Amino acid sequence: MINLEWYRIFLHTAKCRNLTKAAQELHITQPSVSYAIKQMEEAVGLKLFHRLSKGVELTEEGRTLFDYVEQSFAMLDSGQKHLHNLKQLHQGEIRIGASDSLIKHLLLPQLNAYHQQYPGIRIRLSHGKTGEITKRLKEGEIDCAIVHLPIEDSELTIHTLAVLEDCFVVGEDFREWTNHPLSTKELAELPLIFLSPGSSTRVSIEKWFAAQGFAVNPDIELGNIDLLAEFARLGYGVAFISRSFVQDELQSGTLYELTLEEPLPPRSIGLALRRDMKLSVAAEGFVQILHR
Amino acid sequence: MINLEWYRIFLHTAKCRNLTKAAQELHITQPSVSYAIKQMEEAVGLKLFHRLSKGVELTEEGRTLFDYVEQSFAMLDSGQKHLHNLKQLHQGEIRIGASDSLIKHLLLPQLNAYHQQYPGIRIRLSHGKTGEITKRLKEGEIDCAIVHLPIEDSELTIHTLAVLEDCFVVGEDFREWTNHPLSTKELAELPLIFLSPGSSTRVSIEKWFAAQGFAVNPDIELGNIDLLAEFARLGYGVAFISRSFVQDELQSGTLYELTLEEPLPPRSIGLALRRDMKLSVAAEGFVQILHR
DNA sequence: ATCTTGTCATAGAGGTGATCTATATCAGAT
DNA sequence: ATCTGATATAGATCACCTCTATGACAAGAT
Numbered sequence: 261m262i263n264l265e266w267y268r269i270f271l272h273t274a275k276c277r278n279l280t281k282a283a284q285e286l287h288i289t290q291p292s293v294s295y296a297i298k299q300m301e302e303a304v305g306l307k308l309f310h311r312l313s314k315g316v317e318l319t320e321e322g323r324t325l326f327d328y329v330e331q332s333f334a335m336l337d338s339g340q341k342h343l344h345n346l347k348q349l350h351q352g353e354i355r356i357g358a359s360d361s362l363i364k365h366l367l368l369p370q371l372n373a374y375h376q377q378y379p380g381i382r383i384r385l386s387h388g389k390t391g392e393i394t395k396r397l398k399e400g401e402i403d404c405a406i407v408h409l410p411i412e413d414s415e416l417t418i419h420t421l422a423v424l425e426d427c428f429v430v431g432e433d434f435r436e437w438t439n440h441p442l443s444t445k446e447l448a449e450l451p452l453i454f455l456s457p458g459s460s461t462r463v464s465i466e467k468w469f470a471a472q473g474f475a476v477n478p479d480i481e482l483g484n485i486d487l488l489a490e491f492a493r494l495g496y497g498v499a500f501i502s503r504s505f506v507q508d509e510l511q512s513g514t515l516y517e518l519t520l521e522e523p524l525p526p527r528s529i530g531l532a533l534r535r536d537m538k539l540s541v542a543a544e545g546f547v548q549i550l551h552r
Numbered sequence: 553m554i555n556l557e558w559y560r561i562f563l564h565t566a567k568c569r570n571l572t573k574a575a576q577e578l579h580i581t582q583p584s585v586s587y588a589i590k591q592m593e594e595a596v597g598l599k600l601f602h603r604l605s606k607g608v609e610l611t612e613e614g615r616t617l618f619d620y621v622e623q624s625f626a627m628l629d630s631g632q633k634h635l636h637n638l639k640q641l642h643q644g645e646i647r648i649g650a651s652d653s654l655i656k657h658l659l660l661p662q663l664n665a666y667h668q669q670y671p672g673i674r675i676r677l678s679h680g681k682t683g684e685i686t687k688r689l690k691e692g693e694i695d696c697a698i699v700h701l702p703i704e705d706s707e708l709t710i711h712t713l714a715v716l717e718d719c720f721v722v723g724e725d726f727r728e729w730t731n732h733p734l735s736t737k738e739l740a741e742l743p744l745i746f747l748s749p750g751s752s753t754r755v756s757i758e759k760w761f762a763a764q765g766f767a768v769n770p771d772i773e774l775g776n777i778d779l780l781a782e783f784a785r786l787g788y789g790v791a792f793i794s795r796s797f798v799q800d801e802l803q804s805g806t807l808y809e810l811t812l813e814e815p816l817p818p819r820s821i822g823l824a825l826r827r828d829m830k831l832s833v834a835a836e837g838f839v840q841i842l843h844r
Numbered sequence: 845a846t847c848t849t850g851t852c853a854t855a856g857a858g859g860t861g862a863t864c865t866a867t868a869t870c871a872g873a874t
Numbered sequence: 875a876t877c878t879g880a881t882a883t884a885g886a887t888c889a890c891c892t893c894t895a896t897g898a899c900a901a902g903a904t
Contacts, residue, residue: 263557264556280881291865291882292862294882295863296862304639313879313880315879329627331627333624335623336620339617343616343617540611541612541613555891557891583854583855583893584893585852586853588892603853604852605850605900606851
């Protein structure tokens with residue numbers, strides 16, 4: 261069986277064309293090199309070097325082998341460099357799953373910070389609902405998931421990232437409703453604008469109404485946070501939305517927040533990771549940025 | 553510095569996804585594998601495997617490295633195989649079967665070329681008739697056979713090498729018979745010189761006569777092509793022989809070819825190999841020379 | 845709840861083979 | 875004849891690979 265270290269000695273010897281110099285480069289003694297080459301030649305049953313009076317020269321067979329060994333070692337060197345780059349975050353990729361709205365309204369600052377700090381890392385985003393995203397996480401298709409909480413899953417580790425505060429907002433046409441705290445009954449009778457059924461935001465507000473005995477039926481259902489805000493602004497009704505997603509509009513006065521007698525349920529955003537899997541270096545860097 | 557033997561251990565472990573099984577394949581103990589992987593991970597400063605309750609799984613970084621290491625080892629394997637093949641060309645042997653006449657008159661150039669190109673390979677020739685030769689081939693006593701075609705045998709692979717053109721030749725004493733095309737009847741009445749019964753050449757010409765209703769009985773039967781030509785030259789009669797075997801004599805005017813009304817049957821020479829057997833490197837080299 | 849099984853991790857001991865030192869040998873230069 | 879630069883060989887040494895023994899853990903079976 262060929263000792264792999266012999267290959268290294270062979271390679272250096274072939275390049276130096278001199279056992280003594282190869283020994284110096286390899287930090288071993290010249291007899292070590294001589295003996296290793298001898299053993300290797302015996303093992304393959306062929307002479308790999310012509311012994312000259314001043315140094316050595318590859319035989320035909322030695323040249324043939326040299327090509328293979330050189331490429332092989334070049335491959336190992338590339339592998340080591342690639343690993344080093346991964347370790348230094350000069351290379352790599354991270355696969356993140358989150359809903360579009362979370363990506364746009366919550367993650368963008370951290371993604372920008374991460375991308376700025378590690379420009380060599382490829383960020384791959386996939387969107388979807390919390391259920392879909394956690395499935396992809398568990399199947400190893402993504403490295404980490406930004407999800408609405410709560411989630412109970414023994415395969416996942418969950419870290420709370422942020423608290424989401426929801427609110428109802430209106431445009432100029434419905435501004436009079438902000439004059440006093442609304443009862444839930446009053447609210448239920450207004451034209452409501454919600455996200456699609458099944459979204460976490462939608463589910464949480466339906467539960468809130470149901471807990472107070474109201475079956476709510478929104479006038480408008482949209483799949484996009486920006487559209488929710490826009491329809492509210494245009495006077496189509498009352499939109500239910502996370503406050504942080506529309507704080508620009510609230511501050512500039514294009515949208516107004518309703519005050520409710522009954523407090524809205526608190527919601528959180530969390531980071532989900534696979535419990536049994538160590539994060540890649542790239543993913544670890546992102547997680548650290550998220551926790552700042 | 554990475555110990556190259558760690559790469560081998562890493563590769564096996566990655567493929568087995570189990571340290572205990574990798575240890576078995578490598579013929580070392582499981583703690584050896586565990587310790588080697590640990591040292592390697594410390595040396596590169598990255599985790600290469602997730603430890604699961606049943607076995608291990610490559611990390612992202614481990615997968616990255618695996619690609620490089622796999623290619624690198626494949627390259628070394630190729631190099632070893634190439635060397636092995638070169639070694640075979642230095643020290644191997646080839647066993648060829650053919651009739652004496654084919655050896656002398658057809659194969660000599662290729663044998664010379666082969667011998668010159670691979671002086672370390674021992675060429676062993678065995679002579680005999682096509683039937684005997686194919687038997688030895690099937691019994692593994694020879695590597696390849698040069699035979700007269702056609703041959704139908706499911707155990708053999710046949711490649712056509714050359715077309716043989718036969719002819720009848722005479723010496724000075726019978727030269728007058730070359731003045732006009734001979735009928736087969738005229739030919740059958742001349743003293744004929746043939747090879748021994750059973751030889752392919754003999755069989756083919758007997759069939760030719762029989763197809764025209766003649767039972768031919770040669771005056772002289774010889775076992776040697778050179779003797780055939782010599783007896784024709786000496787005026788003993790008309791010899792049936794392959795033209796390429798006597799083209800020197802035909803050109804120099806010591807032998808003359810008869811013209812026949814009825815064309816002689818075309819014959820071919822082929823290379824027969826065992827279908828179920830991979831050729832040695834030495835034999836492969838010879839086959840390539842034959843196909844030039 | 846407890847036991848069994850299969851797996852990986854660690855510690856200390858052992859031994860083997862890679863490498864050392866010492867030196868011989870060789871070819872070419874002076 | 876001597877020197878120089880190189881490789882080859884022999885016996886000794888010791889570094890480190892691998893061993894044995896055993897611990898730890900998780901999953902599955904009872």
